[in-house]
Amino acid sequence: MRRYQDRVYNFCRYMLQNPEDAQDAAQDVFMKAYRGLKDFRPDSSTYTWIYRIAVTTCLDYKRKSRRERFRREPLPEDLPSDEPYPDQLYESKESTEAVQVAFQNLPEKLRAAIVLREMEGLSYEEIARVLHTSMGTVKSRISRGREQLRHLLKKIEAE
Protein backbone atom coordinates (compact mmCIF):
# COMPACT_ATOMS: atom_id res chain seq x y z
CA MET A 1 0.00 0.00 0.00
CA ARG A 2 2.85 2.37 0.84
CA ARG A 3 4.09 1.93 -2.72
CA TYR A 4 0.88 3.32 -4.21
CA GLN A 5 -0.35 5.76 -1.59
CA ASP A 6 1.50 8.86 -2.82
CA ARG A 7 0.47 8.36 -6.43
CA VAL A 8 -3.15 7.71 -5.48
CA TYR A 9 -3.20 10.70 -3.15
CA ASN A 10 -1.60 12.95 -5.79
CA PHE A 11 -4.17 11.82 -8.35
CA CYS A 12 -7.07 12.49 -5.95
CA ARG A 13 -5.54 15.82 -4.95
CA TYR A 14 -5.50 17.13 -8.51
CA MET A 15 -8.88 15.62 -9.31
CA LEU A 16 -10.67 17.00 -6.26
CA GLN A 17 -8.64 20.17 -5.62
CA ASN A 18 -8.99 19.92 -1.89
CA PRO A 19 -6.66 18.25 0.65
CA GLU A 20 -9.46 16.91 2.89
CA ASP A 21 -11.52 15.44 0.06
CA ALA A 22 -8.36 14.03 -1.50
CA GLN A 23 -7.42 12.31 1.74
CA ASP A 24 -10.91 10.85 2.22
CA ALA A 25 -11.08 9.72 -1.39
CA ALA A 26 -7.61 8.15 -1.28
CA GLN A 27 -8.61 6.25 1.87
CA ASP A 28 -11.76 5.05 0.12
CA VAL A 29 -9.68 3.89 -2.82
CA PHE A 30 -7.59 1.61 -0.60
CA MET A 31 -10.62 0.34 1.30
CA LYS A 32 -12.31 -0.54 -2.00
CA ALA A 33 -9.09 -2.12 -3.27
CA TYR A 34 -8.82 -4.23 -0.12
CA ARG A 35 -12.41 -5.42 -0.41
CA GLY A 36 -12.07 -6.02 -4.14
CA LEU A 37 -8.83 -7.99 -3.90
CA LYS A 38 -10.68 -11.17 -4.80
CA ASP A 39 -11.81 -9.60 -8.09
CA PHE A 40 -8.32 -8.47 -9.01
CA ARG A 41 -7.06 -10.24 -12.11
CA PRO A 42 -3.31 -10.64 -12.22
CA ASP A 43 -3.32 -10.07 -15.99
CA SER A 44 -3.85 -6.33 -15.43
CA SER A 45 -1.18 -4.31 -13.65
CA THR A 46 -1.78 -3.32 -10.06
CA TYR A 47 -1.28 0.35 -10.93
CA THR A 48 -3.95 0.22 -13.62
CA TRP A 49 -6.34 -1.49 -11.25
CA ILE A 50 -5.73 1.00 -8.40
CA TYR A 51 -5.99 4.01 -10.73
CA ARG A 52 -9.25 2.65 -12.10
CA ILE A 53 -10.68 2.55 -8.58
CA ALA A 54 -9.27 6.04 -7.96
CA VAL A 55 -10.95 7.47 -11.07
CA THR A 56 -14.34 6.00 -10.12
CA THR A 57 -14.00 7.16 -6.52
CA CYS A 58 -13.05 10.73 -7.50
CA LEU A 59 -15.89 10.98 -10.02
CA ASP A 60 -18.29 9.76 -7.30
CA TYR A 61 -16.92 12.38 -4.92
CA LYS A 62 -17.37 15.11 -7.49
CA ARG A 63 -20.94 14.02 -8.14
CA LYS A 64 -21.70 13.81 -4.43
CA SER A 65 -20.22 17.19 -3.61
CA ARG A 66 -22.09 18.75 -6.51
CA ARG A 67 -25.32 17.29 -5.18
CA GLU A 68 -24.68 18.39 -1.62
CA ARG A 69 -23.58 21.92 -2.36
CA PHE A 70 -22.02 23.70 -5.20
CA ARG A 71 -18.83 25.21 -3.95
CA ARG A 72 -16.29 27.11 -5.88
CA GLU A 73 -13.19 26.54 -3.81
CA PRO A 74 -10.59 29.18 -3.37
CA LEU A 75 -7.14 27.70 -3.72
CA PRO A 76 -6.37 25.06 -1.09
CA GLU A 77 -4.89 26.50 2.04
CA ASP A 78 -1.57 24.72 1.59
CA LEU A 79 -0.78 26.67 -1.57
CA PRO A 80 -0.90 30.45 -1.30
CA SER A 81 1.51 31.96 1.14
CA ASP A 82 3.13 35.35 1.52
CA GLU A 83 6.38 33.93 2.76
CA PRO A 84 9.40 34.42 0.52
CA TYR A 85 10.11 31.39 -1.61
CA PRO A 86 13.34 30.11 -3.12
CA ASP A 87 13.23 30.44 -6.93
CA GLN A 88 12.69 26.80 -7.74
CA LEU A 89 10.01 26.39 -5.09
CA TYR A 90 8.38 29.60 -6.23
CA GLU A 91 8.20 28.26 -9.76
CA SER A 92 6.74 24.99 -8.50
CA LYS A 93 4.27 26.83 -6.33
CA GLU A 94 3.18 29.06 -9.20
CA SER A 95 2.85 26.09 -11.54
CA THR A 96 0.84 24.12 -9.00
CA GLU A 97 -1.42 27.09 -8.47
CA ALA A 98 -1.87 27.63 -12.19
CA VAL A 99 -2.64 23.96 -12.82
CA GLN A 100 -5.18 23.88 -10.03
CA VAL A 101 -6.95 27.04 -11.19
CA ALA A 102 -7.11 25.73 -14.74
CA PHE A 103 -8.30 22.29 -13.60
CA GLN A 104 -11.26 23.84 -11.78
CA ASN A 105 -12.96 24.51 -15.08
CA LEU A 106 -11.96 21.37 -16.91
CA PRO A 107 -14.66 18.70 -17.37
CA GLU A 108 -13.99 15.64 -15.17
CA LYS A 109 -13.39 13.15 -17.96
CA LEU A 110 -10.83 15.38 -19.62
CA ARG A 111 -9.27 16.13 -16.25
CA ALA A 112 -8.89 12.46 -15.37
CA ALA A 113 -7.09 11.82 -18.66
CA ILE A 114 -4.86 14.88 -18.23
CA VAL A 115 -3.95 14.11 -14.60
CA LEU A 116 -3.09 10.52 -15.49
CA ARG A 117 -0.95 11.69 -18.40
CA GLU A 118 0.73 14.83 -17.07
CA MET A 119 0.87 14.31 -13.32
CA GLU A 120 1.18 10.53 -13.17
CA GLY A 121 3.09 9.98 -16.40
CA LEU A 122 0.96 7.11 -17.75
CA SER A 123 1.15 6.17 -21.42
CA TYR A 124 -1.87 6.51 -23.71
CA GLU A 125 -2.32 2.75 -23.62
CA GLU A 126 -2.29 2.62 -19.81
CA ILE A 127 -4.77 5.50 -19.63
CA ALA A 128 -7.07 3.66 -22.03
CA ARG A 129 -6.97 0.62 -19.74
CA VAL A 130 -7.61 2.71 -16.62
CA LEU A 131 -10.49 4.62 -18.17
CA HIS A 132 -11.90 1.54 -19.92
CA THR A 133 -11.89 3.28 -23.24
CA SER A 134 -10.17 3.22 -26.62
CA MET A 135 -6.79 4.75 -27.47
CA GLY A 136 -8.58 7.08 -29.89
CA THR A 137 -10.79 8.44 -27.12
CA VAL A 138 -7.78 8.93 -24.85
CA LYS A 139 -5.87 10.80 -27.55
CA SER A 140 -8.89 12.97 -28.21
CA ARG A 141 -9.49 13.71 -24.51
CA ILE A 142 -5.86 14.63 -23.88
CA SER A 143 -5.75 16.81 -26.96
CA ARG A 144 -9.01 18.60 -26.06
CA GLY A 145 -7.98 18.89 -22.43
CA ARG A 146 -4.66 20.51 -23.30
CA GLU A 147 -6.33 22.88 -25.71
CA GLN A 148 -8.85 24.00 -23.10
CA LEU A 149 -6.10 24.38 -20.48
CA ARG A 150 -4.02 26.42 -22.87
CA HIS A 151 -6.89 28.84 -23.40
CA LEU A 152 -7.68 28.97 -19.70
CA LEU A 153 -4.09 29.72 -18.74
CA LYS A 154 -3.89 32.42 -21.41
CA LYS A 155 -7.04 33.94 -19.97
CA ILE A 156 -5.63 33.79 -16.44
CA GLU A 157 -2.38 35.40 -17.56
CA ALA A 158 -4.28 38.17 -19.33
CA GLU A 159 -6.34 39.03 -16.22
Added chain:
Amino acid sequence: MISWYVDDELSPDEKKDFDFHIQECATCREELEETQALLRIFASAERFSAPFGFTTRVLGNLGEKEESPLRGLLAVKPFFLRSAQVAFALVVITIGIISGNLLLAERTDTIGQAAVVQEVFSLDLFQATPPDSIGGIYSTLMRPSHES
Protein backbone atom coordinates in the same frame (compact mmCIF):
# COMPACT_ATOMS: atom_id res chain seq x y z
CA MET B 1 -2.23 16.95 -34.00
CA ILE B 2 0.02 19.23 -31.91
CA SER B 3 -0.78 17.24 -28.80
CA TRP B 4 0.18 13.97 -30.48
CA TYR B 5 3.30 15.62 -31.91
CA VAL B 6 4.58 16.64 -28.48
CA ASP B 7 3.82 13.15 -27.16
CA ASP B 8 5.64 11.55 -30.08
CA GLU B 9 2.51 9.71 -31.13
CA LEU B 10 2.73 10.54 -34.84
CA SER B 11 4.03 8.15 -37.45
CA PRO B 12 7.38 9.12 -39.04
CA ASP B 13 5.60 10.39 -42.16
CA GLU B 14 3.07 12.43 -40.19
CA LYS B 15 5.88 13.88 -38.09
CA LYS B 16 7.83 14.85 -41.19
CA ASP B 17 4.76 16.59 -42.66
CA PHE B 18 4.13 18.41 -39.41
CA ASP B 19 7.74 19.58 -39.13
CA PHE B 20 7.45 20.97 -42.64
CA HIS B 21 4.09 22.62 -41.90
CA ILE B 22 5.29 24.27 -38.69
CA GLN B 23 7.99 26.14 -40.62
CA GLU B 24 5.29 27.81 -42.69
CA CYS B 25 2.38 28.27 -40.27
CA ALA B 26 2.82 30.88 -37.54
CA THR B 27 -0.47 29.97 -35.81
CA CYS B 28 0.50 26.32 -35.40
CA ARG B 29 3.98 27.36 -34.27
CA GLU B 30 2.46 29.53 -31.58
CA GLU B 31 0.14 26.75 -30.50
CA LEU B 32 3.03 24.34 -30.32
CA GLU B 33 5.02 26.75 -28.12
CA GLU B 34 2.04 27.25 -25.84
CA THR B 35 1.49 23.50 -25.54
CA GLN B 36 5.16 22.98 -24.71
CA ALA B 37 4.92 25.74 -22.09
CA LEU B 38 1.86 24.01 -20.65
CA LEU B 39 3.77 20.74 -20.38
CA ARG B 40 6.61 22.56 -18.60
CA ILE B 41 4.08 23.89 -16.08
CA PHE B 42 2.81 20.36 -15.49
CA ALA B 43 6.33 19.07 -15.14
CA SER B 44 7.25 21.64 -12.51
CA ALA B 45 3.95 21.45 -10.60
CA GLU B 46 4.13 19.87 -7.17
CA ARG B 47 3.58 16.15 -6.66
CA PHE B 48 1.65 15.73 -3.44
CA SER B 49 2.49 13.00 -0.98
CA ALA B 50 -0.03 11.22 1.19
CA PRO B 51 -0.23 12.86 4.62
CA PHE B 52 1.71 11.45 7.56
CA GLY B 53 -0.05 8.48 9.14
CA PHE B 54 -2.15 7.77 6.06
CA THR B 55 -1.47 4.02 6.01
CA THR B 56 -2.19 3.68 9.72
CA ARG B 57 -5.49 5.48 9.30
CA VAL B 58 -6.57 3.27 6.40
CA LEU B 59 -5.61 0.11 8.25
CA GLY B 60 -7.42 1.39 11.33
CA ASN B 61 -10.58 2.05 9.32
CA LEU B 62 -10.32 -1.36 7.71
CA GLY B 63 -9.93 -2.98 11.13
CA GLU B 64 -12.93 -1.16 12.53
CA LYS B 65 -15.17 -2.04 9.63
CA GLU B 66 -14.06 -5.64 9.28
CA GLU B 67 -13.78 -6.67 12.93
CA SER B 68 -16.89 -5.36 14.59
CA PRO B 69 -20.09 -5.90 12.65
CA LEU B 70 -22.03 -4.86 15.77
CA ARG B 71 -20.54 -1.42 15.37
CA GLY B 72 -23.25 -0.63 12.87
CA LEU B 73 -25.86 -1.06 15.57
CA LEU B 74 -24.17 1.60 17.66
CA ALA B 75 -23.60 3.97 14.78
CA VAL B 76 -25.22 7.40 14.86
CA LYS B 77 -28.97 6.90 14.79
CA PRO B 78 -32.00 9.02 15.49
CA PHE B 79 -32.38 9.93 19.16
CA PHE B 80 -35.58 7.92 19.70
CA LEU B 81 -33.96 4.80 18.24
CA ARG B 82 -30.96 5.07 20.52
CA SER B 83 -33.26 5.73 23.50
CA ALA B 84 -35.27 2.62 22.60
CA GLN B 85 -32.06 0.59 22.45
CA VAL B 86 -30.98 1.87 25.87
CA ALA B 87 -34.43 1.23 27.38
CA PHE B 88 -34.45 -2.32 26.00
CA ALA B 89 -30.99 -2.98 27.41
CA LEU B 90 -32.11 -1.67 30.83
CA VAL B 91 -35.23 -3.90 30.82
CA VAL B 92 -33.11 -6.96 29.96
CA ILE B 93 -30.64 -6.15 32.75
CA THR B 94 -33.45 -5.57 35.30
CA ILE B 95 -35.19 -8.83 34.39
CA GLY B 96 -31.84 -10.58 34.70
CA ILE B 97 -31.21 -9.15 38.16
CA ILE B 98 -34.73 -9.98 39.43
CA SER B 99 -34.78 -13.53 38.08
CA GLY B 100 -31.25 -14.06 39.40
CA ASN B 101 -32.32 -12.97 42.87
CA LEU B 102 -35.38 -15.27 42.78
CA LEU B 103 -33.30 -18.26 41.76
CA LEU B 104 -30.75 -17.51 44.46
CA ALA B 105 -33.47 -17.23 47.10
CA GLU B 106 -34.95 -20.56 46.01
CA ARG B 107 -31.55 -22.21 46.14
CA THR B 108 -30.84 -20.75 49.57
CA ASP B 109 -34.12 -22.31 50.76
CA THR B 110 -33.06 -25.73 49.46
CA ILE B 111 -29.64 -25.44 51.07
CA GLY B 112 -31.29 -24.38 54.33
CA GLN B 113 -33.62 -27.40 54.33
CA ALA B 114 -30.70 -29.75 53.66
CA ALA B 115 -28.82 -28.30 56.60
CA VAL B 116 -31.80 -28.85 58.88
CA VAL B 117 -32.19 -32.45 57.71
CA GLN B 118 -28.51 -33.03 58.27
CA GLU B 119 -28.79 -31.64 61.74
CA VAL B 120 -31.91 -33.66 62.65
CA PHE B 121 -30.57 -36.98 61.44
CA SER B 122 -27.34 -37.29 63.25
CA LEU B 123 -24.30 -38.44 61.31
CA ASP B 124 -23.98 -41.36 63.67
CA LEU B 125 -27.09 -42.92 62.17
CA PHE B 126 -26.05 -42.75 58.55
CA GLN B 127 -22.31 -42.60 58.39
CA ALA B 128 -20.38 -45.86 58.22
CA THR B 129 -18.10 -46.61 61.09
CA PRO B 130 -14.68 -45.11 60.35
CA PRO B 131 -12.40 -48.09 59.42
CA ASP B 132 -9.57 -47.13 61.75
CA SER B 133 -11.85 -46.96 64.80
CA ILE B 134 -12.42 -49.94 67.14
CA GLY B 135 -15.97 -50.30 65.79
CA GLY B 136 -14.57 -50.39 62.25
CA ILE B 137 -12.06 -53.13 63.08
CA TYR B 138 -14.83 -55.12 64.75
CA SER B 139 -17.21 -54.84 61.81
CA THR B 140 -14.41 -55.86 59.44
CA LEU B 141 -13.68 -58.97 61.49
CA MET B 142 -17.35 -59.87 61.59
CA ARG B 143 -17.84 -59.83 57.74
CA PRO B 144 -18.89 -63.19 56.27
CA SER B 145 -15.73 -63.53 54.16
CA HIS B 146 -13.63 -63.52 57.24
CA GLU B 147 -15.86 -66.05 58.91
CA SER B 148 -15.02 -68.60 56.26
